Amino acid sequence: MDKPVLRADARRNRARVLAAAEEAFAADGLSVPLDDIARLAGVGAGTVYRHFPSKEALFQAVVLERLEQFAAEARELADAEDPGAAFYDYFARVIKQASLNRAICEALGATTGSTDKAEIGTEFRANLSALLERAQAAGAVRTDLDGDDLRALIVGALAVERYSPGSHHLVRVLLDGLRTVTGAGS
Amino acid sequence: MDKPVLRADARRNRARVLAAAEEAFAADGLSVPLDDIARLAGVGAGTVYRHFPSKEALFQAVVLERLEQFAAEARELADAEDPGAAFYDYFARVIKQASLNRAICEALGATTGSTDKAEIGTEFRANLSALLERAQAAGAVRTDLDGDDLRALIVGALAVERYSPGSHHLVRVLLDGLRTVTGAGS
DNA sequence: CACGATACGGAGTGAGCGTTCCGGTTGTCA
DNA sequence: TGACAACCGGAACGCTCACTCCGTATCGTG
Numbered sequence: 001m002d003k004p005v006l007r008a009d010a011r012r013n014r015a016r017v018l019a020a021a022e023e024a025f026a027a028d029g030l031s032v033p034l035d036d037i038a039r040l041a042g043v044g045a046g047t048v049y050r051h052f053p054s055k056e057a058l059f060q061a062v063v064l065e066r067l068e069q070f071a072a073e074a075r076e077l078a079d080a081e082d083p084g085a086a087f088y089d090y091f092a093r094v095i096k097q098a099s100l101n102r103a104i105c106e107a108l109g110a111t112t113g114s115t116d117k118a119e120i121g122t123e124f125r126a127n128l129s130a131l132l133e134r135a136q137a138a139g140a141v142r143t144d145l146d147g148d149d150l151r152a153l154i155v156g157a158l159a160v161e162r163y164s165p166g167s168h169h170l171v172r173v174l175l176d177g178l179r180t181v182t183g184a185g186s
Numbered sequence: 187m188d189k190p191v192l193r194a195d196a197r198r199n200r201a202r203v204l205a206a207a208e209e210a211f212a213a214d215g216l217s218v219p220l221d222d223i224a225r226l227a228g229v230g231a232g233t234v235y236r237h238f239p240s241k242e243a244l245f246q247a248v249v250l251e252r253l254e255q256f257a258a259e260a261r262e263l264a265d266a267e268d269p270g271a272a273f274y275d276y277f278a279r280v281i282k283q284a285s286l287n288r289a290i291c292e293a294l295g296a297t298t299g300s301t302d303k304a305e306i307g308t309e310f311r312a313n314l315s316a317l318l319e320r321a322q323a324a325g326a327v328r329t330d331l332d333g334d335d336l337r338a339l340i341v342g343a344l345a346v347e348r349y350s351p352g353s354h355h356l357v358r359v360l361l362d363g364l365r366t367v368t369g370a371g372s
Numbered sequence: 373c374a375c376g377a378t379a380c381g382g383a384g385t386g387a388g389c390g391t392t393c394c395g396g397t398t399g400t401c402a
Numbered sequence: 403t404g405a406c407a408a409c410c411g412g413a414a415c416g417c418t419c420a421c422t423c424c425g426t427a428t429c430g431t432g
Binding site for chain 1: 353355
Binding site for chain 1: 377378379380381382
């Protein structure tokens with residue numbers, strides 16, 4: 001890895017770019033022009049490209065940072081006394097936070113389905129699965145779901161939340177579905 | 187309204203454009219270049235614009251046509267013997283069909299939230315509500331939801347289906363949530 | 373302080389795409 | 403069949419935007 005120690009101004013500008021990108025991507029998603037990010041950061045477009053090879057790379061850096069925060073939160077709940085409550089609290093919190101962040105919505109909902117995008121946020125994925133499995137073992141969540149399924153359901157919940165924001169009872173429909181015992185229904 | 191009777195070739199080309207647009211939009215959504223649609227239809231770009239004022243208008247025409255089909259299907263089920271079964275059958279069918287059509291996904295999921303887009307597909311909206319209310323009256327669906335809520339849930343289900351296609355059990359989670367009696371849960 | 377390396381800004385480049393324009397073509401009707 | 407209006411194709415235009423280039427400014431070191 002190359003870490004030739006950045007010059008002081010370079011390090012500062014890098015941080016500014018990252019902060020500006022986080023704000024801009026969160027508000028408008030990947031569609032925000034890179035020049036806008038540069039202006040918001042108070043630097044030129046060239047400077048952005050010295051720190052990140054492409055707009056896409058900058059986007060992924062921002063998203064990854066956020067996903068690592070989610071992963072950390074999941075880690076804290078990994079051995080809570082009540083696995084069911086921990087799971088549902090976490091689920092609701094992720095939905096609420098992520099729905100306010102368009103970058104996260106777009107990154108999670110990316111229709112790639114597999115391959116490269118699946119590797120991003122591996123830790124988040126793993127911690128989410130751990131939370132799920134513990135809740136299932138405790139009988140709080142139906143057992144016909146795995147981590148990938150849950151991820152898909154999160155994407156769905158995000159779509160619902162984005163479509164009609166603040167509808168608390170809609171997410172509850174999903175939560176009730178998660179609680180349902182396996183095998184029911186026609 | 188102006189219907190000055192189109193010339194025979196104009197009418198034929200209009201139909202070709204519509205068919206090509208339906209196919210292209212269904213596959214790639216609004217992002218497909220208009221030139222591609224024109225080429226697929228075997229006409230020039232100018233011809234497309236003689237029939238539709240903008241790419242957006244063409245898109246909406248395609249979407250509206252499809253939504254009217256959905257509305258018609260809902261109308262047929264409006265007085266089925268079993269309101270609950272009618273509702274769930276319809277819901278599952280719409281999800282399956284719409285998830286294969288990226289144009290519909292984008293149109294329904296458009297984040298406008300209200301104003302103009304809300305008016306598109308009014309009939310679909312109304313028939314959907316009718317189906318829902320009948321199922322609720324029959325005790326087959328929880329009663330803390332209205333037509334708009336259901337629409338949001340459809341958008342969510344579409345996101346799930348698009349994210350991991352063919353996962354039959356994921357939609358079932360949502361359906362189980364819809365069946366759940368109101369007032370349960372922490 | 374002076375000098376080389378590093379980093380900066382922002383104009384410039386090229387590609388993609390929606391939309392328009394117009395010279396040529398084709399349908400229609402007397 | 404002739405002539406006019408309606409229609410067609412696709413080149414051209416204008417705009418946006420990711421990305422590059424290079425003359426200039428700044429940092430860090432001896």
